[in-house]
Each structure stands twice: as structure tokens, then as C-alpha cells.
Amino acid sequence: MRKIIKITAFLLLFVTLFLVSCEKEEKHSLNNLDDLAVIATHEETTSAPESEAQGKKRVAITFDDGPHNVYTKRIVDELEKYGFHATFFVVGNRIDGGTYNGSSALKYAYEKGNEIGIHGYTHKAYYNKCSDEVYDSELKNTEKAIKNVIKNADVRLMRPVGGHITSERVQQSKYSVILWNVDPEDWKYKYSSGDSDEAAAQKVETIVSGVMENVSEGSIILMHDIYESTADAVCIILERLFEEGYEVVTVSELLGENRASGKKYSCG
Ligand SMILES: [Zn+2]
Structure with a gap:
């Protein structure tokens, strides 16, 4: 029994x-x-019928971790040469001060027609792990820092740090959550002080081919506007995209009427 x-x-x-x-x-x-x-x-x-009519393939380049007083401005100037616009997902405490001293770069990017989105305030919290208090303050403080510089900024987009966020937070978000589908891992190829000219050129070429070999219409490309090597690569990338018939637009322009809050987008 x-x-x-x-x-x-x-x-x-x-x-x-x-x-x-x-x-x-x-x-x-x-x-x-x-x-x-x-x-x-x-x-x-x-996939934009409108852009087909214009004969242009649209893509979005997104820049995380700035704004940077030197490199963000340089990238904005390069974009302007072609009439292109990008999206900058900014770090709040890099606007408010610190080594990046980014407030004038943020204003410059915005005034030249680029889109500004939220990345985080400290860049130390992952949105799939942090508490609600930390999550809320990371986003609110970044939006506040943006609006201190650009009074009427219409902040619609958010890029979670590392791309990590829970599905619940995506669904409840007042922002559209923007991921990416082309990642040249530019942060791995930043210049070091000991780089020879050849080594530096090789790093730039690696970033360039990381984009050009993977881009297609509707791509969302991830880069970081805080490295000189990225700014150098962007000069070449924009020229090649232009030659291949691409138009670089903001994420909101790329998504158009399909953009909604509380949804996640990673490719087109
Ligand atoms: Zn980041």
C-alpha cells in the first residue's frame, strides 16, 4: 500500500x-x-510605395550614446551634404554635462532636421532587469534633459540600452521602441593611440563593410556617434549609400503611419 x-x-x-x-x-x-x-x-x-515612386530606397541610420560635442556635429554636417537625416538616441547625463558636453550638439542635430529619441539617463540600467523606479527615472530624466535644450521637442522614440526590454514595458510604453537589423559593431573598431594609419584605415573599412554588406531597403542601422572612427566611417557610408540610390531618413519617416507607441520595431 x-x-x-x-x-x-x-x-x-x-x-x-x-x-x-x-x-x-x-x-x-x-x-x-x-x-x-x-x-x-x-x-x-x-516598404514605402512612396519611396519607390521617387526611385529611392529608404533606410534609417540611428546613433546611440551621444550627443558628443565633436563627433555628433561632424556626422550632422556629413548628413546635411546629402540632405539626409538620422535619428540620435541620446544619453541624458551626456546632454547635461560631463565629458561629452553634448547640449550644443543636441541642439545642432535637432535644428538640422534630425530626430531625437531617448536611450537612457545614465546608460547603466537594462530595461529588462531594473526596477520600475529606475526605469521611469531613466526615461523621464532623459526626456527632461532633451526638453531643457529643445523646448518643444516631440520625443516619440526610445532605444533600450543594449536592446534589452521586457515585452510588458514595450506594450505599456508611450514611445515606439526601436531596435535595429544592421549592426556593424562600430564600438569594437574605435581608434587606439597606437594605431598605424593602415590599422586605422582597416578599422574604418570594417565598419563601412559591416553596413554596406548588410543594408537593404527599410534597414535600421545601429551606430554610435561618440567615436572618431565612426564619424570617419559615416563619411564613406553616406557617400556609398547615396551612390547606390539610398535615401537616409529618420526612423519616424521610415515607419510613417505604421509607427505606434507601445510597439517594437527592428527591421523593415
Ligand atoms: Zn548605448
Whole structure:
């Protein structure tokens, strides 16, 4: 009898564990499906018939981690040569002061028609792990820092640090959450003081080919406007994109009417 009870208890435990693991698996895949659905909606509807009519393939270049007093301004000047516009996801405490001294660069980028989005205030919090208090203050303080410089800024976009954010926070966000689908990993190829001219040129070429070999119409490209090597690469990338018939537009322009708050976008 005792043996039967033991076996029954063991079977019950096994079935319970099995059901729990199924539920976890289902939750996981549902989240993924949600994400995919949003991306799919975007894929179906954003390849711009308007841009086809103009004969231009539209892409968005996004710059994280600035604004930087020198390199952001240089990138903005390069964009202006072609009538292009980019999107800058900024770090609040780099606007307010610190080594980047970014407030004038932020104003400059905005006044030249570029779009400004939120990255984070300290760049130290991951939005899939931090508390609600930290999450709220990272976003609010960054928006406040932007509006201290650009009074009427219409901040619609957010790029989570590292691309990490929970599905719940995406859904509840007043911003559109913008990821990327082309990543040349430019931060890996910043110049070091000991670089020879050849080594520096090789780094720039690696960043350039990381973009040019992967770009296609509707791409959202990720770069960082705080490195000299990135600014050098951007000069070449813009020229090549222009020659290949691309137009570089802001993320809001790329997404057009399909952009909505509380949704995540990573490719077109
Ligand atoms: Zn970042």
C-alpha cells in the first residue's frame, strides 16, 4: 500500500512538473510571437510605395550614446551634404554635462532636421532587469534633459540600452521602441593611440563593410556617434549609400503611419 502511495505521489509530481514546464515554454513562445507579429506588421506595411515612386530606397541610420560635442556635429554636417537625416538616441547625463558636453550638439542635430529619441539617463540600467523606479527615472530624466535644450521637442522614440526590454514595458510604453537589423559593431573598431594609419584605415573599412554588406531597403542601422572612427566611417557610408540610390531618413519617416507607441520595431 505504502509503495502504491509513493508511486502515485511520484507520478503526480512528475505530471505537475511537466505541466509547469509546458506553461513556461508556451509563455516564452507567445512573447516571441507577439514580437514577431509587430515586426511582421511593420514588414508588410512599411516598404514605402512612396519611396519607390521617387526611385529611392529608404533606410534609417540611428546613433546611440551621444550627443558628443565633436563627433555628433561632424556626422550632422556629413548628413546635411546629402540632405539626409538620422535619428540620435541620446544619453541624458551626456546632454547635461560631463565629458561629452553634448547640449550644443543636441541642439545642432535637432535644428538640422534630425530626430531625437531617448536611450537612457545614465546608460547603466537594462530595461529588462531594473526596477520600475529606475526605469521611469531613466526615461523621464532623459526626456527632461532633451526638453531643457529643445523646448518643444516631440520625443516619440526610445532605444533600450543594449536592446534589452521586457515585452510588458514595450506594450505599456508611450514611445515606439526601436531596435535595429544592421549592426556593424562600430564600438569594437574605435581608434587606439597606437594605431598605424593602415590599422586605422582597416578599422574604418570594417565598419563601412559591416553596413554596406548588410543594408537593404527599410534597414535600421545601429551606430554610435561618440567615436572618431565612426564619424570617419559615416563619411564613406553616406557617400556609398547615396551612390547606390539610398535615401537616409529618420526612423519616424521610415515607419510613417505604421509607427505606434507601445510597439517594437527592428527591421523593415
Ligand atoms: Zn548605448
